[in-house]
Each structure stands twice: as C-alpha cells, then as structure tokens.
Amino acid sequence: xxxxxxxxxxxxxxxxxxxxxxxxxxxxxxxxxxxxxxxxxxxxxxxxxxxxxxxxxxxxxxxxxxxxxxxxxxxxxxxxxxxxxxxxxxxxxxxxxxxxxxxxxxxxxxxxxxxxxxxxxxxxxxxxxxxxxxxxxxxxxxxxxxxxxxxxxxxxxxxxxxxxxxxxxxx
Numbered sequence: 001x002x003x004x005x006x007x008x009x010x011x012x013x014x015x016x017x018x019x020x021x022x023x024x025x026x027x028x029x030x031x032x033x034x035x036x037x038x039x040x041x042x043x044x045x046x047x048x049x050x051x052x053x054x055x056x057x058x059x060x061x062x063x064x065x066x067x068x069x070x071x072x073x074x075x076x077x078x079x080x081x082x083x084x085x086x087x088x089x090x091x092x093x094x095x096x097x098x099x100x101x102x103x104x105x106x107x108x109x110x111x112x113x114x115x116x117x118x119x120x121x122x123x124x125x126x127x128x129x130x131x132x133x134x135x136x137x138x139x140x141x142x143x144x145x146x147x148x149x150x151x152x153x154x155x156x157x158x159x160x161x162x163x164x165x166x167x168x169x170x171x
Contacts, residue, residue, distance in 0.1 A: 007108045009064035009078060009116060013053045017065055017074055018044055024076070024096030033131040034094060061089065062121070066109040075100055078113040080121065087124035089117050093137070107140040114144065118162045126165075128158040 010017075022041050024030045047053050057063040061081035065074035076095035083090055091113050095106050117123040128146060130137045132154050142148070145168045146158035 005104045005108055006069040007066050007075075007105055007112060008069060009109070009112045010067045010072070010074065011062075011064055013057055013063070013065075015053075018053050020074055020096070021065075021077060024094065027096070027098075029098060030094060030096050033134040033137065034092070062116070064113070064116070066093075066095065066105065066112075068105070075105060076109060078109050080113060080117050080123075080126075083127065085125070087122065089121065089123050089126050091117070091126050091128045093140075102136065106136065107143050110140055110144050110146075114160065114165055118165050123162060125159060125161050127160075129155045130158065132156050 022044050025034075025036060025041050025044075043056065044053070047056055057079075061079055063079050064077065066076040066078060067074050075097040076093065078094075079092040081090045081092065082088075091110065093106055093109050093113065095101060095109070114126060117126045126146075128141055130141060132138075132151065138156060141158045144160075145164065146160045147164075148156055149159045150157045
C-alpha cells in the first residue's frame with residue numbers, strides 16, 4: 001500500500017517564497033479556479049519587506065505555504081479567511097506545482113488547514129466554495145469529510161463543524 005503524502009503548513013513569508021507564489025498566481029492553470037484579486041501579484045511585487053508581506057497575505061485571516069515533509073520548498077498555499085460570523089472561516093487551497101497535482105497533496109493540505117482552524121483558531125465552522133468544474137478539489141474536500149451544503153452560481157459550497165471534525169478524528 002502506498003503511503004499518503006505528508007505535508008506541513010509553513011507560516012514564514014519571505015521574498016523567495018513570495019516570488020514562487022507570484023509565479024503560481026500568474027499561471028492560468030493554477031488560478032483557473034481561484035477567485036484571487038487580479039491586482040495581488042503587482043502588490044506582492046511592490047512589497048519586499050517580509051513584515052509587510054506577512055501583513056499583506058494575512059489580512060482577514062491566516063496564510064500558509066504548503067510544504068512536503070521531506071522538502072521545505074513550498075508546493076502550494078492555503079488560506080483561512082475569517083468570515084463575518086465570529087468563529088467561521090473559509091478555506092482556500094491551491095497546489096501551485098502542477099507536476100504534483102493528483103497525488104494527494106491538496107487533500108493533506110486541507111487536513112492540516114482544518115487542524116489549524118479547529119485546534120489553533122478555535123473555529124466553530126469551516127466553509128469552502130469550490131468551482132463545480134474542479135473535480136480534483138471536489139474530491140479532496142469530500143475525502144476529508146466536508147459536507148456539500150448547496151450548489152449554485154457555478155460553485156459547490158462545503159461546510160464542516162468542529163464537532164463533525166472531532167467525531168471524524170475519533171472514529
């Protein structure tokens with residue numbers, strides 16, 4: 001049996017990692033299903049101080065690079081965006097390194113992000129909005145136990161409560 005890939009979330013934001021992020025955000029294959037602000041890459045290019053980069057990327061939530069356990073180089077990113085409801089977050093995940101797509105890294109990144117949301121941020125719920133055409137992401141969010149709660153405007157809306165997450169972990 002093949003072992004699932006292992007990833008960790010890296011909170012440190014520096015210029016080399018930001019350059020990698022910019023290259024992903026300029027790749028139409030990577031951003032096809034993302035709703036990132038189109039001006040984000042120019043703002044990231046203008047900001048070279050690591051403190052300001054950290055502030056920029058952690059605005060309205062938490063940003064992490066996704067790294068493989070055996071290699072500290074980032075392969076993607078996740079963002080936990082605070083929602084208007086006090087203890088709710090939206091999860092966004094992107095594996096930027098295309099050669100790694102379809103290998104389970106996105107699923108593992110979602111799991112690490114859910115652990116961060118529920119155990120560190122004390123989230124009550126985590127939501128995700130996935131393009132209905134993004135079959136890999138749909139499977140990944142379902143695989144980690146997130147529930148489809150609705151579908152509309154080209155998106156599938158997922159939700160997971162802290163209680164559901166804990167019950168899954170204990171099962």
